[in-house]
Amino acid sequence: MTRVLSRNPSTGTERELNVNETTPDEVLRLCDRAASVALEHAGRPLSWRSELLRTMAHELENDAGNLVTLALEETALGQPRLEGELRRTAFQLRFFGDVVDDGAFLLASIDHARDSPMGPLPDLRRMRVPLGPVGVFGSSNFPFAFSVPGGDTASALAAGCPVIIKAHPAHPATSQACFDALVRGAQKGGAPEGLLGLVFGFEAGVALIDAPALKAVGFTGSVPAGRALWSRANARPTPIPFFGELGSANPLVVTSAAAKERGPEIGAGFAGSMTLGAGQFCTKPGLLFIPQDANGDALVTSLVEALNELTTMTMLTADIADHFRSGSVTIAGVDDNSHLVGDGPNGGTSVGPQLFEVPAAVFSDPSSRALREECFGPLAIVIRYLNRDDLSKALASADAALTFSVFTSNNDDDAAWLVELGHTKAGRVIANGFPTGVGVSWSMQHGGPWPATTNSSATSVGASGVDRWLRPVTYQGVPEELLPEALRDANPLAVPQRVDGVRR
């Protein structure tokens, strides 16, 4: 038995929790138990399901003081941020309750029997049903919103799936306490036992991917870990979908007109965005494209000044900080590269912000691969472009990303083509704003083309997050009384239905 350790990144101290790493056998047992209650959970009324999510939100809030204290010790993310994140997480659970109540996620469609140019068509009724037990891998950088009680868990429960969660080793005590709150909510709601499971440890994570009862995986984390697990999910005897949100370098372009209009303001704002949460956001803007002129220079000056005013930051774990420092060294090694801000602390979890500057031609050179990859932490690359053509070539060489931001002025000739280009390279295109901050709403998309995520059609934030955990089933000629309620003519659940092709 290996005890789970909780580490304080600020002090370096660690303590043993009263919980063991989960054995592969225990993981299998949890998954099988979840599978055994999957149909029962899926079959409960939608109104019960939405209320369950709200009860869980309530239980999280009831334990807010304790949860924030634990997260503060384990993540060093700061009290205001953690309190806000917990509020967001509770809001997210309630929001998915609204998504359940709305019912459109079922995509209920009824085609009555009819003649067609193909001959007679039978009665056909289609809706989406839950996949079954889902595995959720919590992130390091969001102990609440993308971890145990986060968007993957909330959306999977909303879709009607049991959830087995792999706690991130950066915050096991927080994970356990959050899980306990969710379980209290489940018990108060009268959920079937086994709807939720929590596992700890690297081996448990691998066993979870391999568990025959598991039907899909949600993951938020690094590119190497995510790709390894994605490959493993594909290598199963029965492969399962793996929704990995892996992060990206997130280009941010400032047009000539915008730099002229408000370069220093943008520079100061950028400093705040790239260092928010010690730069530990998958939406951190890591690539700043600005003109090679005096306005661009003023922007850089403002950015450098703002970064130099910042104090040392504490990263989530020593491993993450080490990785950040080695990433900085690799980037510094690229030729024709100016190190504008750097020389942070050299050990432990403490780091300082890092800023590099290269000409656009250097950025797009094949040998500059390191510049184009995400470096998790408070680091950004300034790319100076000479003209539109130079910018266009540099952007073409950038990887696809979660976000693509554009700062423009009024009647800006560069606005239209940049917005159009942005939508081909990212899941979210932002005008005159910073990409950090991913609001939970109906219209949010958090996920972009490979390598940002493993599945560009999916989102891990917002109402459409439920899509990942559903698959469609058509009932043909099935008598009314044997149909799911959402597909009955009388529509007892009052869900949106498309009937004979017409949206209702």
Add this chain to the structure above:
Amino acid sequence: MTRVLSRNPSTGTERELNVNETTPDEVLRLCDRAASVALEHAGRPLSWRSELLRTMAHELENDAGNLVTLALEETALGQPRLEGELRRTAFQLRFFGDVVDDGAFLLASIDHARDSPMGPLPDLRRMRVPLGPVGVFGSSNFPFAFSVPGGDTASALAAGCPVIIKAHPAHPATSQACFDALVRGAQKGGAPEGLLGLVFGFEAGVALIDAPALKAVGFTGSVPAGRALWSRANARPTPIPFFGELGSANPLVVTSAAAKERGPEIGAGFAGSMTLGAGQFCTKPGLLFIPQDANGDALVTSLVEALNELTTMTMLTADIADHFRSGSVTIAGVDDNSHLVGDGPNGGTSVGPQLFEVPAAVFSDPSSRALREECFGPLAIVIRYLNRDDLSKALASADAALTFSVFTSNNDDDAAWLVELGHTKAGRVIANGFPTGVGVSWSMQHGGPWPATTNSSATSVGASGVDRWLRPVTYQGVPEELLPEALRDANPLAVPQRVDGVRR
């Protein structure tokens, strides 16, 4: 240069077409050309896009006589079937025109800026955009409906994607003529040149999967070929989604009550369904579960009689017929297995129907794997069950499938649990009907859990087929004039929008 050969499966004769197998370089060129016009196609008005699909349907119909003649020579599927399939294919193109006009497939959603419990939220607008060039692998068994002008091509064009099609070697002349009709439609519609491409040959198919410009693949075909290409799509430097519709054994259950009520009628109907198109349907019912009693015996007697009345059938190719015969031999080798109908012709493309019978316990034995796999062609396994428990265990051992059919009587105690079980094992649950015949409609689902398809959330028939070729993009704070029209407040396209969470 290798000339493409067209073979007549009825006569065994072959002729050289005036076209070469496509070189990998040519494949790359076609994909790059498609990529260069992708944004232009995607940016055309929806009304133009739907009209293009209708023009293509018209061109197919205009050439119907020639197309059916070519397909008759290359497939031996018979004139009525081929005429019907071409009608269906033209209908399908028009149907996807309707899907485009409907506009709901865009999933347009607008959230105006507002305050929330998370703090202020920016203006967020989300819709789905086309992925870019899509590869389509035509099937052997549907020279029209699942080949060059079939559902994958129609849905990809409807989604706004260029399409490069790999012709199936079983019907190259039909493929070329269909392609020519689509191109005539594209030219009449004024589509950008390069919107469509056609490639021939095994190497060209592999090069298509590998082409950097390709963004997704639609495939209809065998499990081994589909899995190999799926793995290859995943192994690309930038993996792409591979939507493989690979076929399945398609269980069909007759309850005790239904067997008692109308066993012989069901048996005769089953004979027709399993031999339709020489059994060359991915929805062919391959597994027939019936009670081990006198009513079940009567059903089997009727089925055997109906099969014995059938004449020899011609399969699509000699390879497919050889594979069918070797599959039959493997199945015959399973212990405790009665060969009820068999001894068909032994060479060439001619085959006779094959029927086997085993007790349920034999079916679910681990050693009987061969019984549970699809055997493409006019072959089925009758599984005799003693009681509900015996049936339940046998069904549990069956693979997931495209379809799951149940024949019941009124007030049948077995109806409810079988329909519920069916929805966990298949993409389409059919009551009192045969699974062959997949209507094009809003509510069709053609795709089930692995191993039936590579992606259980996708369908290759019906309106939702467009979903495969789209990904969502959110526009944040983007000024009205730079937004796609579908996301503007004025809604100039009159597409369905969700506005601030409310469906419009």
